[in-house]
Amino acid sequence: MKTEKFKKEYLGRTVVTAAGIFIIILTLAIGAFLFYRGSATFTVNHHSVAEFLFSPDWNPADIGEGGTVGAAVFIVGSIVISLLALLIATPFSIAAALFMVEISPKVGAKILQPAVEIFVGIPSVVYGWVGLTVLVPFLASVFNLAYGYSVLAGAVVLAVMIFPTITTVAADAIRGVPAEYKEASYGLGSTRWQMLHKVEVPAALPGILTGVVLGLARAFGEALAVSMVIGKMQAFPAGLLSPTTNLTSEITADMGNTTSGSEWNNALWSMALLLLIISFIFILLIRIVGRKRRA
Amino acid sequence: MKRIFAAVAAALFAVMSFSACAGTANPDGGMARQPSGEGLSGSINISGSSALQPLVQEAADNFKKTNKGVSITVNAGGSGTGLQNVADGTVDIGDSDVFASEKLPDDKASELVDHIVCVVGVAAVANPNIGVTGITKEQLADIFTGKITNWKDVGGKDLQVVLISRPRSSGTRSIFKKYGLDGKDEKIGASLTEDNSGMLKQIIAQTPGSVAYLAFSYLTDDKTMPLMIDGVKPTYDNVYSGKYSIWGYEHMYTKGTPSGSAKSFLEYFSSTEAEKTITDMGYGLSSKMTVKRNAPEK
Amino acid sequence: MDAKHKHAKTADKAATVILYIIAGFFLVLLAAFTVYVLYRGAVSFSPEYLSFTRQGIGVQFFNTVYLVFLSLIICVPIGIAAGIYMAEYAGSGRLTRFLRMCIETLASLPSIVVGLFGYLVFLVMTGLHWNMLAGALAVSILNLPSLTTVTEDAFGDVPDLYRDGSLGLGATHWQTITKVLLPVALPRIITGIIMAAGRGFGEAAALLFTSGMSSDVDFSNWNPMSINSPLSVMRPADTLAVRIWALKTEGVAANADKLSDISAAVLILMVFVFSLASRHIGARLENRLTGGKGGK
Numbered sequence: 067m068k069t070e071k072f073k074k075e076y077l078g079r080t081v082v083t084a085a086g087i088f089i090i091i092l093t094l095a096i097g098a099f100l101f102y103r104g105s106a107t108f109t110v111n112h113h114s115v116a117e118f119l120f121s122p123d124w125n126p127a128d129i130g131e132g133g134t135v136g137a138a139v140f141i142v143g144s145i146v147i148s149l150l151a152l153l154i155a156t157p158f159s160i161a162a163a164l165f166m167v168e169i170s171p172k173v174g175a176k177i178l179q180p181a182v183e184i185f186v187g188i189p190s191v192v193y194g195w196v197g198l199t200v201l202v203p204f205l206a207s208v209f210n211l212a213y214g215y216s217v218l219a220g221a222v223v224l225a226v227m228i229f230p231t232i233t234t235v236a237a238d239a240i241r242g243v244p245a246e247y248k249e250a251s252y253g254l255g256s257t258r259w260q261m262l263h264k265v266e267v268p269a270a271l272p273g274i275l276t277g278v279v280l281g282l283a284r285a286f287g288e289a290l291a292v293s294m295v296i297g298k299m300q301a302f303p304a305g306l307l308s309p310t311t312n313l314t315s316e317i318t319a320d321m322g323n324t325t326s327g328s329e330w331n332n333a334l335w336s337m338a339l340l341l342l343i344i345s346f347i348f349i350l351l352i353r354i355v356g357r358k359r360r361a
Numbered sequence: 362m363k364r365i366f367a368a369v370a371a372a373l374f375a376v377m378s379f380s381a382c383a384g385t386a387n388p389d390g391g392m393a394r395q396p397s398g399e400g401l402s403g404s405i406n407i408s409g410s411s412a413l414q415p416l417v418q419e420a421a422d423n424f425k426k427t428n429k430g431v432s433i434t435v436n437a438g439g440s441g442t443g444l445q446n447v448a449d450g451t452v453d454i455g456d457s458d459v460f461a462s463e464k465l466p467d468d469k470a471s472e473l474v475d476h477i478v479c480v481v482g483v484a485a486v487a488n489p490n491i492g493v494t495g496i497t498k499e500q501l502a503d504i505f506t507g508k509i510t511n512w513k514d515v516g517g518k519d520l521q522v523v524l525i526s527r528p529r530s531s532g533t534r535s536i537f538k539k540y541g542l543d544g545k546d547e548k549i550g551a552s553l554t555e556d557n558s559g560m561l562k563q564i565i566a567q568t569p570g571s572v573a574y575l576a577f578s579y580l581t582d583d584k585t586m587p588l589m590i591d592g593v594k595p596t597y598d599n600v601y602s603g604k605y606s607i608w609g610y611e612h613m614y615t616k617g618t619p620s621g622s623a624k625s626f627l628e629y630f631s632s633t634e635a636e637k638t639i640t641d642m643g644y645g646l647s648s649k650m651t652v653k654r655n656a657p658e659k
Numbered sequence: 660m661d662a663k664h665k666h667a668k669t670a671d672k673a674a675t676v677i678l679y680i681i682a683g684f685f686l687v688l689l690a691a692f693t694v695y696v697l698y699r700g701a702v703s704f705s706p707e708y709l710s711f712t713r714q715g716i717g718v719q720f721f722n723t724v725y726l727v728f729l730s731l732i733i734c735v736p737i738g739i740a741a742g743i744y745m746a747e748y749a750g751s752g753r754l755t756r757f758l759r760m761c762i763e764t765l766a767s768l769p770s771i772v773v774g775l776f777g778y779l780v781f782l783v784m785t786g787l788h789w790n791m792l793a794g795a796l797a798v799s800i801l802n803l804p805s806l807t808t809v810t811e812d813a814f815g816d817v818p819d820l821y822r823d824g825s826l827g828l829g830a831t832h833w834q835t836i837t838k839v840l841l842p843v844a845l846p847r848i849i850t851g852i853i854m855a856a857g858r859g860f861g862e863a864a865a866l867l868f869t870s871g872m873s874s875d876v877d878f879s880n881w882n883p884m885s886i887n888s889p890l891s892v893m894r895p896a897d898t899l900a901v902r903i904w905a906l907k908t909e910g911v912a913a914n915a916d917k918l919s920d921i922s923a924a925v926l927i928l929m930v931f932v933f934s935l936a937s938r939h940i941g942a943r944l945e946n947r948l949t950g951g952k953g954g955k
Contacts, residue, residue, distance in 0.1 A: 071831055071834070072831070074831070074833055074834075075831045075832060075833040075834075077833075078833035078836065078837070079748060079832075079833065081740055082740045082741065082743045082744035082747070082748060083744055083748060084740075085736075085737050085738075085740035085741035085743075085744060086740075086741045086744040086745065086749065086758050088737060088741070089737075089741050089758060089761055089762060089765065089803065089804075089807065090757065090758055090761045092761075092765065092800065092803070093761035093762075093764055093765050094761075095780075096765075096768065096772075096773075096776050096800075097764070099776055099779065099780070100772065100776070103779075125529075125549075128463070128464065128530070129463075129464070129465070129466060130466075158681055158684075158685065161677070161678050161681040161682070162681060162682055162685050164678055165678045165679070165681065165682035166682075169675060169678050169679065169682070170682075173682070177686065178682065178685070178686065179850075180931075180934050180935070180938070181686065181689045183850075183853050183854060183857055183930070183934045184689075184693065184857070184927060184930050184931055184934060185689065185692075186854050186857040186858055186861070186930075187856075187857030187858070187860045187861045187926070187927070187929075187930030187933075187934075188692075188696070188861055188923075188926070188927060188930070189860075189861040189862070189863055189899075189900035189903055189904075189923070189926060190861065190863065190864070191863055191900065191903045191904045191907060192696060192903065192923045192926075195907055195919075195923075196692065196695065196696070198560065198563060198564070199563065199567070200695075202567070203567050206568075212521055212523055212568070212569065212570060213523055213553070213564075213568045213571070215553055215564075226688070226692075229685075234854065238809075238812055238847070239812075241816070242812065242815070242816045256667075257667050257668060257670070257671035258671055258674075258675065259667075259670050259671040259673075259674035259675065260667055260670075260671065262674070263674075273812075276808070279763060279766075279767070280766055280767075280805075282767075283763075283766055283767030283768075286767065286769065287767065287768065287769025287770060287771070287772070288769070289769060289770070289771045289864050290863060290864055290904065294560060297553040297554070298553060298554035298555060299550065299551070299552060299553050299554065300549055300550050300554065301550040301551070309553055311554070314769060314771060316528075317771060318771060318864070319528040319530075319554070319556050320528050320529075320530045321439075321442075321775070322411075322437075322438040322439025322440075322441060322442040323439040323440055323441040323442070323528065323530030323531060323532070323556075324441045324464075324530050325441045325444060325445045325448075325464050325465055326445055330530065331441075338769075338771075338772050338775065341769050341772060342764070342767075342768065342772065345764065345767035345768070346764055346767070348767070349760070349763045349764065349767065404886055406788045406789075406895075411908070411909045412909070414872075414909060415909060418713070418873065422713055425875075432875045432886055432887045433875060434788070434789070434871065434873045434874070434875050434894075434895045435872075435873050436789060436871045436872050436873055436895065437872050437905065437909060438867070438868075438872070449783070451782065451783065451786070451788065452788070557907070557908030557909060558908070558909055559906070559907050559908050559909055559915065560907060560908060
């Protein structure tokens with residue numbers, strides 16, 4: 067009887083540990099694969115990493131070699147649009163999460179939560195199309211521009227797309243704050259707002275930051291919707307209302323039309339590798355911030 | 362338990378053998394029209410040019426009506442993907458807007474056999490409000506190289522030109538550059554870029570002063586305006602006669618000489634039924650061309 | 660009442676009002692968006708668009724459900740198991756930190772990168788053509804990190820009381836996990852699964868490279884081993900989201916816009932129905948497992 071019990075204990079433990087190790091192996095495999103394909107620009111085509119990162123001169127060769135692979139425009143585009151989207155979405159998300167958990171849990175559970183789930187399921191193409199047909203002309207007429215394809219349009223579409231992700235995770239984090247904290251705060255005579263922003267939000271901060279990381283990740287990697295509204299002009303953005311391009315747009319547009327092994331194709335893989343590295347850096351940054359706040 | 366398993370296995374086996382029969386023995390009256398009369402079977406995998414995909418898909422649907430044993434899947438993904446896949450042997454047919462030698466190294470390109478299924482015209486299209494309906498070829502080049510930036514310079518309204526380009530890897534762009542701009546490069550960093558024809562149409566329709574280029578197959582409504590070049594309308598009659606020069610071949614490549622169902626499918630494209638599909642969908646017949654072009658010298 | 664107190668009260672009221680406004684704004688935005696998409700679908704609607712032919716979206720509807728189902732079969736067990744490991748067995752050692760890093764990295768992977776990875780590994784390396792299984796695997800990779808995180812959080816938030824009680828009664832750690840903690844954590848895990856399914860419904864970028872953009876299905880052939888049987892997992896399959904992408908980008912047919920509008924509306928309805936159904940099932944499960952005394 068007892069051995070049976072422990073057999074199950076060990077079996078269970080082995081299975082869940084295996085699942086954890088599987089995730090590590092999978093991540094390493096994807097990382098190794100991206101590194102292998104993405105490094106060809108530098109090892110096979112002999113471009114310098116500095117050229118790739120800092121040169122705005124993007125003109126890789128279709129067959130053979132001899133082009134230029136400066137991806138600075140795409141990199142700047144990706145960073146600017148994602149950060150702006152995050153800036154727009156985060157305050158709204160935290161507010162919506164607080165509303166769902168503390169102000170009106172009933173409305174939150176019955177209406178907001180299902181609505182959030184539906185939003186995750188809408189294909190990015192649909193977001194992009196609504197952005198293209200509604201938001202872009204709207205921006206053009208409000209700001210009196212020739213066209214509305216812009217950094218701002220991309221950031222707004224992205225903000226709407228990452229809103230559900232951040233809200234869901236933030237709401238979970240706020241729900242997870244022990245009830246004693248709240249009670250203690252109220253017991254000391256706090257108003258609800260004091261309790262929320264002095265006790266509950268700080269206590270839930272690590273969880274909220276996880277949501278922000280996930281949101282940023284989605285923003286950075288989003289390909290189809292953003293590419294429909296930013297105009298894909300190969301130039302640094304002159305302002306919020308000017309068009310630019312980004313890494314994912316370039317990958318989606320050209321990956322299918324280049325053949326594997328060509329300088330161009332290799333450069334696109336280097337971009338994919340860069341996407342991974344940038345996301346990784348963001349994760350590290352936010353973790354450091356999270357640790358400092360807690361300390 | 363064992364008995365249930367045996368029963369399930371038997372049922373599965375029955376279903377499998379039945380469907381196998383259904384697949385091969387399918388005496389269909391329409392078969393006689395096919396070049397190879399025997400009941401075809403097997404699967405054809407096709408990938409490549411997104412400009413050609415709708416036509417191939419339609420042709421595949423029609424082909425399957427008389428060849429029920431054949432399974433055909435048509436994947437877009439771009440000319441580069443199609444050429445790459447067929448050279449690697451992962452698909453049976455690779456669709457491309459350009460000659461294989463323009464995308465693949467010589468050793469790979471020489472293994473592929475070209476089947477030209479149709480031609481496609483490329484028109485310069487603009488938002489209808491620009492105030493002109495046609496321009497000269499020189500003006501066209503000046504507009505796309507950034508020398509002309511206002512429509513009033515070509516006799517139109519006082520309206521800024523909004524260039525919409527395609528990515529440099531696009532097959533449509535390479536046709537337009539070669540025959541529309543006489544090899545001149547479009548101005549980089551001044552134009553919006555969009556490769557997807559459906560979205561491109563939407564962008565032109567809603568952006569005043571915009572100009573871009575589209576395959577004739579997308580000129581289906583009047584939200585966008587095809588421009589006359591040197592007074593010549595972009596129509597297939599003008600392409601056939603050689604008056605309108607911005608056009609290219611649509612290729613379907615196989616690795617080595619095709620055989621079996623892939624061969625029949627490629628032959629199907631020269632049937633009367635397929636020719637009707639080709640013209641109905643906005644492509645041109647290569648058999649009617651009075652001018653010919655060869656793969657570019659390198 | 661001193662000034663400070665008064666100030667705090669005013670701030671409290673103001674904050675409540677602002678939170679209401681933001682939540683309201685969010686709801687209006689959601690409603691407007693959904694209504695817009697549904698409206699576009701409704702005005703374009705005509706029964707023949709629902710057929711299982713090239714002119715309809717029946718095949719894609721079937722593919723979407725089937726592909727998401729397949730991917731859930733693959734990623735839900737692994738995700739939950741890994742989440743349990745993180746919550747219950749992982750210490751705070753280097754391996755755990757590394758695993759957490761891996762999960763976050765995986766979560767931040769652009770879906771297009773996962774698609775390209777899937778293309779090379781599931782198709783080029785195996786020599787296969789586009790197939791549904793490859794698509795399901797790609798979607799699984801996308802969903803794995805969120806499922807793991809949700810499970811870990813759900814377990815972490817179960818009050819220690821449950822754990823202590825179970826262990827105190829002599830149950831092993833594993834028994835505690837499966838009999839006590841899992842049932843309590845289940846509703847939240849189900850929410851996580853709904854989100855995962857939702858992502859599967861809406862995914863296009865990863866599937867363009869793995870499960871392909873076309874289908875050739877014969878609905879009279881139900882032999883799962885046959886290449887054009889609806890049940891075959893080795894056939895190319897386009898989902899609704901992929902179809903919308905194809906129609907919006909390269910569609911030449913006169914009704915391409917209508918078809919994609921309907922597809923989008925159907926997709927939203929699908930997610931909606933799925934969400935409601937899962938919620939219902941989740942509530943019933945919770946009732947049964949906690950003896951009707953519900954966690955909340």
